[in-house]
Amino acid sequence: MRASFVFSEVVTGLRRNITMTIAMIITTAISLLLLGGGLLVVRMIDNTKELYQDKVEVNIYLTNDVSASDKDCKADPCRGLRSQLESDPAVERVEFENRDQAYERFKRIFEAQPELVKLARPEALPSSFNVRLKDPDRPEVIIQTYKGKAGVDSIGDQSQFLDRFFSALNGVRNATFFIAGVMAVAALLLISNTVQLSAFTRRTEVGIMRLVGATRWYTQLPFLLEAVVTGIIGALVAIAMLVGAKLAFLDDVLAQPIKSGVVKSVEAGDLAFVSPILLLIAIGVSAFTGYVTLRLYVRT
Amino acid sequence: MIRLEQVSKVYKTSTRPALENVSVQVDKGEFVFLIGPSGSGKSTFLRLLLREEVPSKGRVYVANFDLTRMARRRVPRLRQSIGCVFQDFRLLANKTVAENVAFALEVIGKPRHTIKKVVPEVLELVGLEGKAERMPHELSGGEQQRVAIARAFVNRPLMLLADEPTGNLDPDTSQDIMLLLERINRTGTTVLMATHDHSIVDSMRRRVVELDLGRVVRDDARGVYGVGR
């Protein structure tokens, strides 16, 4: 009796304020969608970082005359640099790449743009040491040691580029979280408003309930559940939209960069990770808002 | 059953006390009329018994409850032992007669089989057998008040509080309602009824407590409404 009574009250309440219910579901869903998007970006950043973790290299480019004269790194200063690098405790592995190899690699990378390849001459590319670090997060050790040494032209630090890449992703994440927050405030106010409206439209029932000695749970649980049920529906809509977004275009848009290993894709596992979080947040927030509203505005 | 000890009630928004130094005791099974001019404090008296209001001064005891010290969460228990009827019936317009009565039991968590059994019983007691599936707007005023009484009595309360239950009814219908309340009183239920109706009070010859400007000015065991008013 208890459960079926409360349940039928909830259904009646939701149907009676159907327009408010829909507005509530939409705002909740959008706010959760953005939150979910933000969380997915976080996952993507983590996954992509992992992808790069063991690939980050520091490139020590050699001067033009060394690049031109010493193709096999047989003479100083190239040979000296190499042995110093090989015995450096911060270095995991060193690879020498001469001008011709660099040109080959360049051609491979820009295969799709033959006009660019045509423009480039091997003479424009320097030889380099590609240094893999023991601790990829601390390239400055290498940079400080080798900068300005004889034969060294410049030192390229891939992690600098990655930092910029990740800070762009972080920006996207922060923006979605911010908008999600703003939408959450709107959703919260709507939930609160709907609970008040619902309590007002049913003030006669509630009055009688109080009079015949119904406990607070009985009088207020239907309103609370109404808020929670719309929260859950909103979360389900948001999850459906995230799945839809992944299937409809995210996979296509990211197909190229994913194939070339630049970023990790959003996978089913990531959605499975984010969905329960969204659901729990929706339940928690709507229950809390409903409860506070009832305490503040509805006489018991 | 009911005991008020030097009770005063001053509403926040008014200067004159609605009740002033009222001491009344009502025993189990009594039938008591609460009379007095408009604004004399009759409804306030009843609201104190329901703990819809708390006294500004003095003590209120109902059944075994000390209302002045009672915790909020125990109020439902108190109200479950009191039935209430009002001038305006207060039925739910979208529920049938039977559903209106059942509602009072549903919301206090009574099991379904109990409800199925006692609702027809109480409808028969108030003389509404055969009208269980009607909607309130399909009933006369007297019949609506019977539904309200059925709802108030269905949980077999210790006492029935009625605030001008005949206020919206014609004399004949009022007489029927009074017969019903007497019948309920004969089951051992204490009945406390606020009213303006001279002829009812005069014909019943029951205990009369008269209020005026919040004070008890008369308490007769077998009273009449009074003369010269």
Ligand SMILES: Nc1ncnc2c1ncn2[C@@H]1O[C@H](COP(=O)(O)OP(=O)(O)OP(=O)(O)O)[C@@H](O)[C@H]1O
């Ligand atoms: N909620 C309230 N807030 C402020 N004053 C109130 C409130 N309820 C009643 N009063 C005042 O208390 C006094 C007693 O009111 P009460 O309703 O008890 O009178 P009553 O005897 O029931 O009158 P009536 O016969 O018209 O129903 C009146 O002066 C009224 O204005």
Ligand SMILES: [Mg+2]
């Ligand atoms: Mg009154």
